[in-house]
Amino acid sequence: MSVNTRVGERGDMTGVEEPTFSAMTEPHRRELHVHCYRMLGSFEDAEDAVQETFLRAWRRRATFEGRSTFRAWLYKIATNTCLDLLAKRRPAPATGGEVVWLQPYPDRLLDELRADENGPEAAALARETIELAYVVALQHLAPRPRAALILRDVIGWPAKQVAELLGDSVNSVNSALQRGRAAMREHLPAERQDWTGGEEDVATRELVRRYTEASIAADIDALAAMLSDDVRFSMPPTPGLHVGRDTVVADWVQDGFETMTGLRVLPTAVNRQPALAAYIWQDEEQAYLPLTLDALRIEGGEITEIFIFHGDRFPQLGLPDRLEADA
Incomplete structure (x- = not known):
């Protein structure tokens, strides 16, 4: 018996068994996870939300009347x-341009999303609205306006459908x-093409290569030369947003970056942006262990924003938990 037959002509799912219901919901897991991620800004919170969504859907399956998809x-x-x-969990939205609960979203999981069938413009929108700058900006909205904006401008629902969902x-x-x-x-440049990194090109790859080499060498002067005048730097969940090349470099010097040696770096990508996974040598382990993940926003041949995440993000990003000395 097909799923459609089990559901019934009017959408009644009262008699649907759990394996059948799971088969209906599972194809939507990744897109719902991305939707919850945009709402919450946290990969882990989004996982909790999707699990709760499926649990609520199962418990309320009798309320699905087939009037919507x-x-x-x-x-x-x-x-x-x-x-x-x-x-x-968060009684107030983010303030001051920083989001301490922000977590990266690995591109390898974004690749699970179905290819957009609505053309290149829709595909570009999907890319731009998952970038870290956009997710950060969303977190500065109150929850209900945030939901309205995501449903209307990202998912593409008509205003009437959004109003019905929100009860407004x-x-x-x-x-x-x-x-x-x-x-x-207020939190994004005036023109979208000014802030989105877009598809990675040769110049971007070259800049990432130079950034990687300078990071391994702990060469702050070389790194500073790649930064824009108004570069922004943050390290969630550590509070603090640093703006401007001189301010960012001064913070790195204060933290002793120039003395950091024994690094290895793997290229990766999060939120459709280039990223670098840094590992540091640990004598007691005789291996390189996770240190940080640098996610970069690049515009006009310069690095305009750097998000550095702690090494505990590596498992969900699909990165190795250690690199051997002879690797």
Whole structure:
């Protein structure tokens, strides 16, 4: 018996068994996880939200009446789950341009998303709205306007459908969208092409190569030469946002970067941005162990933003937990 037959002509899922229901929900797992990640800014919180979404969907399967698609029904549950989590875990949105709970999203998992069938513009939108700069900007919105903006501008729902999900009027949603878009512009450059890294080109790869070599050599002067005048640097979950080349370099000097030796670096990618996984030699282990992940935003041949994440992110990024001396 097919899934459609089991669901019934009017969408009644009361009699659907758990294996069948799991087979219906599983194809949507990755896109729901990305949706929750945009809402929450945290990979781990997004995992919790998706698990809770599927649990709620199973418990409430009898409420699915087939008036919307099954996918839209799951998005509604996922969005409300995220709003509930935000109310419990983060009573206020981010402030001051930094997001201490920010975590990277590995490209290897983004590759699991189905290829967009709506053309190159939609594909570019999907790329731009997962970049770290965009996710950070989202975290500065209050939860409900954040949900409205993601559903309307990223997922592409009509305002009426967003209003129904949030239990608001269309006018209220449009007003929230207007405020949300204005707030986003405060945290992003005026033109999208100015802040998105886009597809990695030869010049970008060369800059990443130079950054890698300078990092291994602990050459601060070489690194400084690659930074834009208004570069931004943060290291979630450590509080602090440093803006400007001189400020960033001074912070590196204060932290003793110039004395850091014994590094090995692996190239990777997160949030559709180039990234470097740094390992440091540990005598007691006789191996290189995870240190940090540097995620870069590159514009016009310069590094305009650096996010450094702790080495405990390596497992979810699919990176090795150690590099042997002779590797």
